[in-house]
Amino acid sequence: MSGVDAVIRFKDVTKTFKRPDGRGDFVAVDRLSFEIAKGEIVAVLGKTGCGKSTMFNIVAGLVQPSSGEAKVIGRDPFREFEFFRGKVGIVFQNDRLMPWRSALDNVRLGLQILDTDPMEAEDIARAWLKRLGLAGHDNDYPHALSGGMRQRVSIARAFAVNPEILLCDEPFSSLDEMTARDLRAEFVRLVRQSNKTAIFITHQINEAMEIGDRVMVFHRPARIAYEATLGAAVTEDARRGINEDIMRVLAVEQPR
Amino acid sequence: MTNSRTVRALQAAAGIIALAAGWQILSMVFPHYLFPPIREIIARTIEILITGSLLIDVLLTAGRIFGGLFGAFILGGILAMIIGQSRSAENFIAPVLTFFQGIPALSWVVFAIIWFHGIEFRVLFIMVMTTLPAFTFQILDAFRSMSKDLFEMTMAFRPSRWSLFRFLIVPTIVPGILTAWKVNLGNAARVVVVAELVGATGGVGYQLLRQQQLFDMAGAMAWTLQLVLFVLVVQQTIAAIENWALRYRAVSERAM
Numbered sequence: 001m002s003g004v005d006a007v008i009r010f011k012d013v014t015k016t017f018k019r020p021d022g023r024g025d026f027v028a029v030d031r032l033s034f035e036i037a038k039g040e041i042v043a044v045l046g047k048t049g050c051g052k053s054t055m056f057n058i059v060a061g062l063v064q065p066s067s068g069e070a071k072v073i074g075r076d077p078f079r080e081f082e083f084f085r086g087k088v089g090i091v092f093q094n095d096r097l098m099p100w101r102s103a104l105d106n107v108r109l110g111l112q113i114l115d116t117d118p119m120e121a122e123d124i125a126r127a128w129l130k131r132l133g134l135a136g137h138d139n140d141y142p143h144a145l146s147g148g149m150r151q152r153v154s155i156a157r158a159f160a161v162n163p164e165i166l167l168c169d170e171p172f173s174s175l176d177e178m179t180a181r182d183l184r185a186e187f188v189r190l191v192r193q194s195n196k197t198a199i200f201i202t203h204q205i206n207e208a209m210e211i212g213d214r215v216m217v218f219h220r221p222a223r224i225a226y227e228a229t230l231g232a233a234v235t236e237d238a239r240r241g242i243n244e245d246i247m248r249v250l251a252v253e254q255p256r
Numbered sequence: 257m258t259n260s261r262t263v264r265a266l267q268a269a270a271g272i273i274a275l276a277a278g279w280q281i282l283s284m285v286f287p288h289y290l291f292p293p294i295r296e297i298i299a300r301t302i303e304i305l306i307t308g309s310l311l312i313d314v315l316l317t318a319g320r321i322f323g324g325l326f327g328a329f330i331l332g333g334i335l336a337m338i339i340g341q342s343r344s345a346e347n348f349i350a351p352v353l354t355f356f357q358g359i360p361a362l363s364w365v366v367f368a369i370i371w372f373h374g375i376e377f378r379v380l381f382i383m384v385m386t387t388l389p390a391f392t393f394q395i396l397d398a399f400r401s402m403s404k405d406l407f408e409m410t411m412a413f414r415p416s417r418w419s420l421f422r423f424l425i426v427p428t429i430v431p432g433i434l435t436a437w438k439v440n441l442g443n444a445a446r447v448v449v450v451a452e453l454v455g456a457t458g459g460v461g462y463q464l465l466r467q468q469q470l471f472d473m474a475g476a477m478a479w480t481l482q483l484v485l486f487v488l489v490v491q492q493t494i495a496a497i498e499n500w501a502l503r504y505r506a507v508s509e510r511a512m
Contacts, residue, residue: 060412085414096409100427100504109423113413141504161413 006035006071007165007197008059013068015054015222028054029222031068041191041198043212045205045246051222052201056169059199060090072165086114089158091171095150097142103129103153104138110161128156132186148179155183159190166191166198172207184210205246209239217249225249292474300478301485310463314482317452317459320376321444321486324383325437331384332391332436339392340399353389361386361447365454375456382451387440394439398432399425434498438491445487 015029028051036042046052057063058070061077061084070076075083089110097106104125111121129138132152142150151171158166168187172180188211191198202208208215212230219225226249228242276294283291304310335353339346364385368378402425410424452461460483467475 061414062408062411081414088412090409090412092405092409094405096405098406098424098427100430100502102504109410110413112423113410113415113419143505 005037007038007040007073008034008036008199009069009071010034010055010058011069011071013055013058013065013070015051015058015063016066027221029058029065032222032224033068034216034224034227036197036199038197039195040213041188041200041211042214042216043200043202043208044216044218045202045208045250046218046222047220047250048203050218050220052218053169055218055222056167056199056201059165060088060167086110086161087163088165088167089161089163091151091155091158091166091168093170093173095142095147095154097150097153097157099142102139102141103134103145103149106142106153107156107160110157114161124160125156128160129153131190132156148175148183151175151183155187155190159194162194164197166196168198168200170201170203173203180207187211205243205250208246209243215242215246217246219249219252225252289471289473292477296474297477297481300474301481304478304482313459313463314486317448317461317483318486320379320383320452320459321441321448323380324448325387325440325444327380327384328387328391328440329433329437332388333395333433335388335392336395336399339396349392353392356385357389359385361450365451368451369454379448379451379456383444383447386447387444390440390443391436394432394436395429398429398435401432402428430501431498434494434501438494441487441490441494445483449483 010032012031012033013029014027014031016025016027019026030051032055034042044052044055054063058065059072059077061072061081064078070078072084073087077084077088097103098109101109104122107125107128108121111124112118116124126138129135132155134149134152134156137145137149142153145153151174155171171187172183175183184207200208200211202211209230214227214229216224217226226245228245230239230242234242279291280294283293285291288296304314335349339349361382364382368381372378372381406424406428410420415423448459449461449464452459453465454461456462460479463479464476467473467479
């Protein structure tokens with residue numbers, strides 16, 4: 001892929017943090033380079049603490065790289081923060097619903113921030129709740145919803161602003177397997193339908209292979225230790241091989 | 257829940273009835289100018305409420321309490337926001353507020369009488385100075401307890417400062433603001449009486465001073481009850497606002 005076509009592009013990105021005890025720096029991301037094309041879903045796998053979330057936060061514009069170049073739609077997501085208003089949707093590991101807002105109002109949040117006409121925002125929010133099987137729960141507060149329903153609301157909130165890019169940080173990890181499987185299928189269908197570019201962080205190999213067009217496995221600190229392209233053309237045997245390769249890569253002891 | 261409310265109301269009523277019964281017994285033992293009968297106190301209390309020229313003193317005090325609290329709330333809110341966003345501002349302002357907290361209300365009364373001529377401004381000054389530190393620290397605590405998860409989620413939508421304030425900060429600090437009002441209301445009611453006692457020509461404090469000069473215990477009790485009733489009514493109003501504003505909370509949190 002040429003750099004021009006890439007929607008998300010990292011070139012030698014490094015991120016260091018000061019250790020809380022003041023004893024030097026901690027490298028979370030180490031000269032990380034990759035590109036993601038429009039409409040591509042990339043699953044990122046790695047052990048806990050490998051820097052996946054730091055990479056995620058850099059793409060989201062919430063964290064500034066210490067060195068290297070991170071570009072999203074050709075722009076710097078941290079410095080050009082305002083430019084990305086409405087262009088990036090995020091689904092977090094926990095639902096992060098505002099407890100004082102009803103399901104409908106939570107979905108409407110991004111639209112309100114984007115100054116969408118109130119009537120239109122309400123219609124969009126209602127439509128997304130319905131699409132995700134939450135019709136009739138519009139006025140329910142988060143505490144009255146199950147974990148799966150709350151995560152559906154957070155997915156609806158991310159999709160409602162119709163972003164070009166979706167960032168998902170282990171969004172189904174706190175749900176039971178049945179609910180997670182249903183939501184995964186729904187999520188992939190929605191992303192494919194709308195041809196969005198997505199980064200999907202997970203620590204489950206099966207989930208990564210089910211969702212991603214491509215899988216990237218990170219070692220600690222975040223750098224690509226293994227990469228494989230998936231998709232319909234890949235045979236079952238090849239998928240099994242990739243699965244085994246990923247397990248082997250993840251099994252390698254990584255320095256803390 | 258209704259049963260537990262009824263039980264609580266009965267317990268509270270029993271306490272007040274026991275207090276009144278004790279007073280009534282004392283009125284039978286001691287001269288009435290020391291312990292007037294309950295019937296007389298109630299009659300004088302009602303007389304104040306239905307006599308326009310007397311009721312105006314109650315309303316004057318109520319206005320002073322609200323004026324002082326509102327001034328301290330606005331000023332405290334601004335200070336809390338400034339401190340919340342700047343460590344340097346905190347280092348500069350917090351010790352001053354802590355110093356103010358240590359100054360007795362009576363000292364502020366003396367300062368106000370020496371510094372200012374206008375009665376209303378004196379009372380307002382005393383009210384603001386005595387309740388400002390508590391308002392500031394309570395709003396600051398509420399601001400600092402803002403969820404990092406919700407902050408990041410909201411920031412992901414790239415809100416303007418106004419949107420961030422409106423959609424996240426205000427709902428986050430509302431419970432703290434309501435608590436601050438409840439706590440400061442009682443303090444303000446006590447302080448305003450002291451302020452009126454020394455330097456005012458109207459209000460409950462002034463009337464209490466008159467009853468002392470007339471050696472009228474029933475009058476003193478009746479005017480005290482006006483203030484108690486006022487605080488109770490406002491506390492109940494704040495509780496009702498709290499129930500409405502925090503209606504999103506799970507029922508179990510408010511069931512006890």
